Amino acid sequence: MLDYAAYIAGLPKVLAAAEVLFRDADGRVLLVRTTYREDGRWTLPGGGVESDTGESPRRAARREVREELGIGTG
Numbered sequence: 001m002l003d004y005a006a007y008i009a010g011l012p013k014v015l016a017a018a019e020v021l022f023r024d025a026d027g028r029v030l031l032v033r034t035t036y037r038e039d040g041r042w043t044l045p046g047g048g049v050e051s052d053t054g055e056s057p058r059r060a061a062r063r064e065v066r067e068e069l070g071i072g073t074g
Helices: 004-010 057-069
Strands: 017-019 046-048
Touching: 017 057, 046 057
Parallel strands: none
Antiparallel strands: 017 046
8 A cells, every 4th residue: 555655755846947048039939849748749958857857947958959859958
């Protein structure tokens, strides 16, 4: 049986996400189509911050851009 208190204690203490807004010279916004959702929703590149590793939102945004777009961010 699931120990609810242990489950709650094991959850991250902070829930955070980071997204990146890319615009071109004409003001168009880059969106990505999700592959992990059934609805294939269009969204900004980004995702969850791995707070258990001490990841900052900036680092999370860079990691997510690398993962989703395959490009480095310097």
